[in-house]
Amino acid sequence: MSGARLAHIVRHPVKSAGFQxxxxxxxxxxxxxxxxxxxxxxxxxxxxxxxxxGWMAKMNFVRGAAAGTLQAIRAEFDEExxxxxxxxxxxxxxxxxxxxxxxxLVDWLRPLWPAARPAPDRLVxxxxxxxxxxxxxxxxxxxxxxSLKALAESMGQDLxxxxxxxxxxxxxxxxxxxxxxxxxxxxxxxxxxRVEERITRCVATTYDPETGTADGDTLAALRAGWGHQDLxxxxxxxxxxxxxxxxxxxxxx
Numbered sequence: 001m002s003g004a005r006l007a008h009i010v011r012h013p014v015k016s017a018g019f020q021x022x023x024x025x026x027x028x029x030x031x032x033x034x035x036x037x038x039x040x041x042x043x044x045x046x047x048x049x050x051x052x053x054g055w056m057a058k059m060n061f062v063r064g065a066a067a068g069t070l071q072a073i074r075a076e077f078d079e080e081x082x083x084x085x086x087x088x089x090x091x092x093x094x095x096x097x098x099x100x101x102x103x104x105l106v107d108w109l110r111p112l113w114p115a116a117r118p119a120p121d122r123l124v125x126x127x128x129x130x131x132x133x134x135x136x137x138x139x140x141x142x143x144x145x146x147s148l149k150a151l152a153e154s155m156g157q158d159l160x161x162x163x164x165x166x167x168x169x170x171x172x173x174x175x176x177x178x179x180x181x182x183x184x185x186x187x188x189x190x191x192x193x194r195v196e197e198r199i200t201r202c203v204a205t206t207y208d209p210e211t212g213t214a215d216g217d218t219l220a221a222l223r224a225g226w227g228h229q230d231l232x233x234x235x236x237x238x239x240x241x242x243x244x245x246x247x248x249x250x251x252x253x
Contacts, residue, residue: 018075190241
């Protein structure tokens with residue numbers, strides 16, 4: 001297990017509006033992935049006014065499970081300038097500064113969102129500085145490339161890592177062994193993390209992140225092959241540190 005290696009680092013600055021690949025990340029104790037889902041686009045039916053004080057359920061926001069075409073958005077974000085570039089095969093490139101250009105970003109997203117659903121309304125961030133993740137805890141999504149490969153082979157097709165919106169992807173670990181780590185600590189680089197629970201997947205993973213079209217029922221394949229809809233685990237950061245591509249995983253007793 002200690003031979004597992006950090007193969008990918010990914011963040012999503014705006015919830016359901018693009019993924020960004022990184023070479024390194026500085027993780028902080030008790031905090032989620034830096035600049036991951038810092039912002040989200042609230043819909044007109046959101047159950048709060050203004051900016052949310054804390055965590056809110058995903059049905060308040062524009063999300064990939066409700067509009068698979070959002071899965072094809074890519075993001076490039078600069079932490080210092082707060083400039084973001086968003087691209088999509090059906091849209092012109094968007095460039096803006098967050099949060100100042102939030103209204104323009106919402107306008108850019110509208111053509112990708114179903115007209116029958118409550119319309120995108122405003123870009124928001126949590127008042128407490130937390131992340132707009134699908135769970136209220138400040139966790140990081142850790143996934144195993146071997147488990148993804150096993151799922152892909154069962155479906156007879158390639159599956160992009162970006163279907164699953166993970167943060168840290170591990171290589172050289174046996175398939176599904178990440179589930180055995182719940183309750184245990186591991187080190188990557190100088191950061192220490194604790195595995196908390198499995199991640200149950202939703203319909204957003206059935207969409208191809210290259211095209212945004214439905215292409216492969218990942219949920220049915222998981223149920224048929226393994227009797228669940230889980231892929232990956234959530235982990236909390238218990239000691240701050242830096243993780244870098246290629247870091248070896250060290251599992252603690």
